[in-house]
Amino acid sequence: MTTPVVKPAPSDPGAPLKRSVLFLLPFVVFVLHTLEELPGFAAWATRHFGPETTNEFVAYHIPLMLLVLLCSWRAMVAERHGGWVVMAIAFQWQFCVNAVFHLSTWVAFGEYAPGVVIASVVALPSSVYFFSWVRREDRATMKEVFLGGVIGTVVAALAIGFLFL
DSSP: OOOOOOOOOOOOTTHHHHHHGGGGHHHHHHHHHHHHHTTTHHHHHHHHTSOOOHHHHHHHHHHHHHHHHHHHHHHHHHOSSSHHHHHHHHHHHHHHHHHHHHHHHHHHHTSOOTTHHHIIIIIHHHHHHHHHHHHHTTOSOHHHHHHHHHHHHHHHHHHHHHTTO
């Protein structure tokens, strides 16, 4: 009786990159969040914080989106550890803080805060998944996750503070 020879499955050279596509999540969340905010955020922010126009909103969101895309893309290519991964983590964390801001202002002002739906239905659940994946797959050390959280909190604070200008 002969033992069958078991050949290993062919390795997919793109498999790590396919798994790393989750680093694009901060960019996807940002695009969806911005699309929800775009029609009414400037008027809402003007009522509650400081003057803003839709053109200004678009003007500062385009470079920010490109920055988040760059960081997400470079983190995806790097696959694990390093500055790009920290920045992708920072931007995803920023959306958690941003979600808390939107939910808080919704309650405080007693009206719909443009961005609150995507913040609560997409940003928060995707962040839980993202951070679980980052740790489970060892894409970042705890130090990198912590640093990303600090940077993300600063980014969120700057974004919120910008509303008062």
